Amino acid sequence: MKTTWNYSRWLLPFFLCMLLSAFSNNAQTLPFRLSKGAGTFRLGVVCGNESCWLDQCSVKKKGQAYTIKDKLWKEGEIKLIVCPLTDSNGFIMEISGERLPEELKLCWAFGACDGADDPAVTDNSIPAASCFHNVFSIEGNAFTTYYGESMKLRTVHGVSPIGSDIRLSDGHKQASPLALFNSGKKTDAPVISALYPWKPQEKLYFCFYQRADYNYFMLPGLFEKEHKTRSK
Structure with missing residues (x-):
C-alpha cells in the first residue's frame, strides 16, 4: 500500500498539469468584452451566401493569440492577437489570415454598452438586454x-479598417x-455591424478605447x- 500511495502521489501533479493544459487550450473567450460593461466586440466571416461567427468555430488560444479554423474557409486559418491598452480601458x-478564399469578407459587430460589471450574457452573442440605451455616432471607419x-x-x-461598410443593426x-448585417435598424436593441472585403495576406487592426484618440494609420505602430x- 505504501508503494502504491507514493506512486500515485508522484503521478498526481502530472495528471493535474495535463488537465489544466487541456482546459487552457480549449478555453474560448470570444467574443471580446471590454471591462466595466464598455461593450462587446464580435467577429464573423462571410463567404458567398454563407457566414459564421468566429466564436462558433474551432478556436485554439495560446497567450494573447487565437488561431481559428472552420470548414467555411477550408484549409485556411485566421489568427487574432489581442493586447490591452496601456493608457486606456x-x-x-x-x-x-493564411490560405483564405479570395471572396472572403470579415464581418464585425459591436454593442451592449451598459456599464454593468456583470453583463447579461447567456451565450456567445452580443447581449441584447444590454443594448437598449446605446446611441452610435459613425464617422467613416470610426x-x-x-x-x-x-x-x-x-x-x-x-x-476599424478603412473601407468597412458600417450600419445600425438589430x-x-x-x-x-x-x-x-441585413437585419435593419428598427429595433430596441441597436448594435453596429459591418462588412469588410478582406484582401489576401492583408493584416487588419481594430482598436477600442475610452480615453485616447487614435486614427487607423496609427494602429500598426x-x-x-x-x-x-x-511580451516582455
Whole structure:
C-alpha cells in the first residue's frame, strides 16, 4: 500500500498539469468584452451566401493569440492577437489570415454598452438586454458609442479598417453575421455591424478605447508597441 500511495502521489501533479493544459487550450473567450460593461466586440466571416461567427468555430488560444479554423474557409486559418491598452480601458487587435478564399469578407459587430460589471450574457452573442440605451455616432471607419444616464453619460470609441461598410443593426438577430448585417435598424436593441472585403495576406487592426484618440494609420505602430510590452 505504501508503494502504491507514493506512486500515485508522484503521478498526481502530472495528471493535474495535463488537465489544466487541456482546459487552457480549449478555453474560448470570444467574443471580446471590454471591462466595466464598455461593450462587446464580435467577429464573423462571410463567404458567398454563407457566414459564421468566429466564436462558433474551432478556436485554439495560446497567450494573447487565437488561431481559428472552420470548414467555411477550408484549409485556411485566421489568427487574432489581442493586447490591452496601456493608457486606456480598451484593447487593440491584429487580424491576419493564411490560405483564405479570395471572396472572403470579415464581418464585425459591436454593442451592449451598459456599464454593468456583470453583463447579461447567456451565450456567445452580443447581449441584447444590454443594448437598449446605446446611441452610435459613425464617422467613416470610426465610431463613438454613448451610454448611461444623461447626467452620467459615458462613451467608448472604436476604429476599424478603412473601407468597412458600417450600419445600425438589430441586436436581437444574431443567428449569423449576414442575418445581423441585413437585419435593419428598427429595433430596441441597436448594435453596429459591418462588412469588410478582406484582401489576401492583408493584416487588419481594430482598436477600442475610452480615453485616447487614435486614427487607423496609427494602429500598426500602436499594436507593435503594446505587443512588445506584453511580451516582455
